[in-house]
Amino acid sequence: MSTTQLIIELCYIVAAGLFIFGIKMLGSAKTAKRGNLVSSLGMLLAVVATLAKGGLDYRWIAGGIIVGGLIGAVAAKRVAMTAMPEMVALFNGFGGIASLLVGWAEYHRSWSSGFPLHWGSLLPIFLAVLIGGITFTGSMVAYGKLSEKLSSKPLLFPGQGLFNALLLVIVIGIGIAYCMPTIEAKYALLLAIVGISLVLGVLAVIPIGGGDMPVVISLLNSYSGIAACAAGFVISNKVLIVAGALVGASGLILTAIMCKAMNRSLTNVLFSGFGSAGGSQGAAVEGEVNPISADDAYYILEAASSVLFVPGYGMAVAQAQHAVRELGSILTARGTDVRYAVHPVAGRMPGHMNVLLAEANVDYDQLVEPDDVNPTMGSVDVCLVIGANDVVNPAAREDTTSPIYGMPIIEVDRARTVFVLKRSMRSGFAGIENPLFFKENSRMLFGDAKTSITHLIEQFKD
Amino acid sequence: MSTTQLIIELCYIVAAGLFIFGIKMLGSAKTAKRGNLVSSLGMLLAVVATLAKGGLDYRWIAGGIIVGGLIGAVAAKRVAMTAMPEMVALFNGFGGIASLLVGWAEYHRSWSSGFPLHWGSLLPIFLAVLIGGITFTGSMVAYGKLSEKLSSKPLLFPGQGLFNALLLVIVIGIGIAYCMPTIEAKYALLLAIVGISLVLGVLAVIPIGGGDMPVVISLLNSYSGIAACAAGFVISNKVLIVAGALVGASGLILTAIMCKAMNRSLTNVLFSGFGSAGGSQGAAVEGEVNPISADDAYYILEAASSVLFVPGYGMAVAQAQHAVRELGSILTARGTDVRYAVHPVAGRMPGHMNVLLAEANVDYDQLVEPDDVNPTMGSVDVCLVIGANDVVNPAAREDTTSPIYGMPIIEVDRARTVFVLKRSMRSGFAGIENPLFFKENSRMLFGDAKTSITHLIEQFKD
Amino acid sequence: MDTINLLFILILSVFIGFELISKVPSTLHTPLMSGSNAISGITIVGALLALHAGDAHDPWMIGLGVAAVIFASINVVGGYLVTDRMLGMFIQKRSDDK
Amino acid sequence: MDTINLLFILILSVFIGFELISKVPSTLHTPLMSGSNAISGITIVGALLALHAGDAHDPWMIGLGVAAVIFASINVVGGYLVTDRMLGMFIQKRSDDK
Amino acid sequence: MAMIPASIAKLVKLGLEVQVEAGLGRHIHVTDDAYRDAGAGITLDRRQLIGEADIVLRVRRPPDDEIAWFRQGAIHISYLDPFNEKELVQRLAAAHVSAISMEMIPRTTLAQKMDALSSQASLAGYVSVILAAERLNRVLPMMMTPAGTITPSNVFVLGAGVAGLQAIATAKRLGARVTAFDIRPSSAMEVESLGAKFLKIDLGETGQTKEGYAVELSPEQLAKQREGQARQCAQSDIVITTAQLFGRKAPVLITRDVVERMKPGSVIVDMAVESGGNVEGSRLDEEVEINGVRILGHGNLPGRVPDHASQVYASNLTNLITHFWDSEAGRLSLDTSDEIMRGCLVTHAGSIVNERLNMRK
């Protein structure tokens, strides 16, 4: 190995390390800005090392970099704060198409030189092109939806799911053929792959509503990492493989986190065409109880900007008041708006909740009565119902035959998301069923209230 | 590449993955047992894959594995629970010598075949032999000390540090010579390296006291990983490299953690010959303040089995009572013995601490008076002094000229470790200096008491 | 052998990628996405290598290569800059809070 | 090139190693040490490979190889078993607590 | 206790015309002018006041002589103690007064807002502890002081209904060690939900009416209970008894010999004194001292915090009227198909209509 080559490879190793540190640092508020710098340093190093390799067509390269760099820089500087997510989508799409082009170019070189490639090289080319293509058009559609150049509504046509699946099967079939040594006319196959991948990208994103675009972009971002990784295999370049794999893997994790914060599953985001089908689906799940784990609840709570605690007799039984107050303080410290709604009959004596909350040093000013909080319930992101039952029973509003019909309740069911912390599906003092537990925006966090809250707190600390 | 070879390599990849999961799982109580299983599966896979390679001398191999395996199994089954750490030391030493032998054998093969090796192979051989040798004898000495076959006291002779350093320099010199293509008589050099490495291992561990052996074993364990890694480079075997590097890196982290839990630095463990030099050194650091971070304090607290909280006016000012109680509950839940020592004049009114601790729901039964706790202070692992000052001032006992001489205090300075949580070095109500802060077993955890305690709590949660 | 090595590297990188981030505050979701999007622009290295001096005669190669370089450059440069701006806002907001 | 690949692999592994454990409860220190000690017995793979059939004529090679295999086997087998016993005690103790 | 202006304003807003007897709010420092500002008229003559009213609100039962003043069909809402005041009830029925008894409001979740027993009992529970603390010769909380450690006082609460629970909470707040006992099966958890200790005495099967009230114990059970409690009482500095049986005489839980075994200087508050007393020797509205132990038999404990007692009673009344107000007809609907009304309406249209009352006869 020549010394230059050695140095280049060492630079790649260092660059890979810088990417690792960069991503890690981006994950925490304190170091994020520096993390971005570190990773950009890694990029610079990788590019410089590559250029040092020699034998490249520097004029074209210079031209390309200058043009691309300028466009990128201007776009990044000009974009309005609010339009940043769509700009990221755009950039991401460009990364995808670049990977597609790299794969294509590599095939083109072998084709024009007449030197046939091994399947070990053809497979990565196929993957780079396919995933790069999907990423490109998918990102473009996402960009269009976010910037409202396209309708942000999900666009559905009958049989769409089936059609997409078919297309995918076809392209994979073509890909297999493409890799087979016996099959000729590979260039045509490649072009077919390019075409189908571009179509697939559009079709995959079109049916998703604008509100879910951030998740989609994050997923596409992971894809573009995978595409880069595939491109790395095409040209046997380790830094591409490492960086691509890092982005691919961490992007998947980030996507999962974002889904959790939206209280959705990835499948649900990708395939439900939620925005349009939401209504009917909501009715369909009625009568179903949705349990949630403290781990998952964390992501939703973490993303909330307004949280309402609704304590009841169960909080007293669990003696969870201190834990509740602590969770409240943590949220407050993070800038979340936190209040405690005390229902007059919560607990087993008048003022039961007051005694406990005062013991735990909850500020009197944070306590609100049902009448004060109900009108603004719609703007509450998360309601934590802590061992309360009768006092949050929507039957009091909805079911004229209910023995508590007409009682003013805390209308937690009108909050965006409701967590109900209790041990089982048992009823409360009044002995009546609570339809709240079956509402679509309710999540049951089963277990002793103190344990559950402590769990939630633990999630916040590390 | 042949298909067998491909499969072998894939097995190696899987084995590496199993090691990664195994170590990760070993780090948490819930999964540790399964983690060990997972990693042993990885080992099995790696061994089987290697055997599948063909062309090996299977009779000798079978013999070796059976003999070694039997010895290992019997030793592991027979060893008394209490003697396990020394058994680990022994095993670890064997791992080290095995790496040494692998390196040696590889050199021997090239030597006997007359095919000279490149420096890129000689360097790993040198490292494998050197580190393997140090690990071997070092571990043996550690074993001897722990099993009390050797005196567990540190053994020192004058100029020892200098001598060790010299030896290290010499062996590195020889190593460089060994790698140089121009130098002949490499076999002699190798034997010299073997010899010196064995001596070095003994000399490095002999001066360390028996109490520090766990840390030493952990460090040597990391070394044996590095040796295996070097051996991996010798034979260009990836699974060796990965597994060795994993053990080397995670072993270093574990060593650092163990040092922190002992409130020591690694340098201090390795070079102080602490047990013997401790006395004089103690006197030397008098008058010095040792600050500590909450992160580091965590490791000590985590390892404590008996903790005493000593609240004072500062806890009241910081309104840290809830946080203190929470930390107490966490410790109690982990099986730590937790008490709260309330000094009669702590705070600014009689019963000041009682009011606050009662508010935070600290059980009356956990409160102790100075008279009760002082006699058993020697068995307290960690004393957390939370914004108390005058009431823990040893001047009341030691300094006849002190204005508080004769006052009964809480004698926290007699606990194994004392953390003093306060914001500065300022004095308390009585306006007098506190020699406690300068004691060797004291660590100042500066900052607002509530913030510090919250920090500590955070460390416990993840 | 080389492919196996690359596969090894891939697997290890994926492991690292999965370990790297676990709990990201929601305010950082977008910047993190944007930052790692910039990293995925590493494909620029592939683009550069596509522009072999030896291929200068083939306009197709040049076309594909230059297009790849341009797109990748946009991704890299734009990605890093936009991330930096986002994080700038973020830090500003945090100091405003105080 | 091969060495570079191995170096790449080494570096990535070291990264993973550093990330793997962060906060280990003190009761697990010894088992963890013991468990990873068993892993460091991976050098057994090297020992096996040292016993090439082709070297059967050289008693030195056989001696070094067999010794290496024996020592490494002790490390591996003993290491895993002793770790397992330790963890057994540990789990027992924890269930006793309840 | 009396109506407060804020509640009057609510009634006026509902469309009622409200008249207030002059000087009504004197003892809670509310002037006639304040009522007038809230929209009420002031009437000097009580006879006229009652004679003209469709609905009469008051705290206690009407004196016998006033019953004649009512219009036929008038509604009278107050405490009535109908199980013991049989004669009064008959007289009200005879006068064709529709009488609603506040203590008969069912203890359901929906009826809580008009449940005066609960709201008053809660205040009484608080007052009982304050009163006991004031009379006790020690302090309640623990204090570790330079002059030695002051151990926390022991408080024992017998009967953990609404009043008992509030007493527990208040004593806990003051730092006492609190133990409690009750015979209802669900009460152990309720006591522990306030962080206090529940005394375990095995009485065998005990019951609870569907209304939530305790069922009377058998004599053997009662004996067992007394025995189980005796030691706890002896250790306690304050004992607060709240045990009541709805509509019956309260059980005697603390006999004289138990009192005598208590520490001199301790205090007993007998909150059941008005319905016969839980403590042997307690006397209504008196403080009896036996062997250095003070037994407080103050009736009407909520009356010691008249401001709040008035506030909550007035709210209960207002909530009741609001709940049953038929704004179209402009009158109170006395429809006994409603569970709450069926529970609390005692007399109507010339007869005694209450099931529970009729059953008990």
Place this chain on the structure above:
Amino acid sequence: MAMIPASIAKLVKLGLEVQVEAGLGRHIHVTDDAYRDAGAGITLDRRQLIGEADIVLRVRRPPDDEIAWFRQGAIHISYLDPFNEKELVQRLAAAHVSAISMEMIPRTTLAQKMDALSSQASLAGYVSVILAAERLNRVLPMMMTPAGTITPSNVFVLGAGVAGLQAIATAKRLGARVTAFDIRPSSAMEVESLGAKFLKIDLGETGQTKEGYAVELSPEQLAKQREGQARQCAQSDIVITTAQLFGRKAPVLITRDVVERMKPGSVIVDMAVESGGNVEGSRLDEEVEINGVRILGHGNLPGRVPDHASQVYASNLTNLITHFWDSEAGRLSLDTSDEIMRGCLVTHAGSIVNERLNMRK
């Protein structure tokens, strides 16, 4: 208040012979036998008791006629109020009695254990709140009930010394909203250390003696303070005043017009009433009502929890004797080179030896 057996046992163990006047512990329910069991002798005749004693312990100053009964050189330990009882001090000096004044014990960390002012003030602070709560027409804590929300009462504590702080703590415990004010610079932090609010009034420079006592305010400052407080008082349901100036008359902080602006039904506890009172119109041992506001002027508040008051006072005395006991000589060492003894010894060997006292003359 009286000596308790546990303390006597300590003294006996130290080697002292202890005689107790018969019937001493009656009001704290301690029998003579209990004292006897602890090792004390019982003497019926006080004259004999005093005449034979080397050390006499009591709570209050000796009556004038008893001074003649003392042996020359006898030591007398009690409260003396020496700044105001000049004549008494002179008489004690003349009788060659070595008098130790409990209120003159320095407020240092070391002397805490014998500091009776602190230990009694602490109890008094607790009692003041319990008393006020008992007299108030409302409850202290917040309660959100079906019959409306009961807002927490406002408590305002003036003077945050030992008594004030304990009052703050007790009121906080009961769930009140507590605000406090004091003129010592360090007190804001002390108040906040109990979770209460400190009222900010800018008085300019205020001081604190090296003993920790407040320095008297200038008339302008006092005026400023009164003005700053007035609004807080008007909002408060309970006001507790504890402001004292060591050895001087207490400042008048609440004038009549402020009282008149308070809500009827509120309560003021004037804890400084014995040294002149902080509240205009308060009278020692009386409850005065002005415009519906009750002003409690009870003296000797700790006497309302006599058990604990006795316990801590007895500990203080015992700690003092133990501290100065010269076991070799078998007597109390009256060495005035000791800071504490210098502070509290008032008369010795026929003359008044106390610096602070002599300075003030």
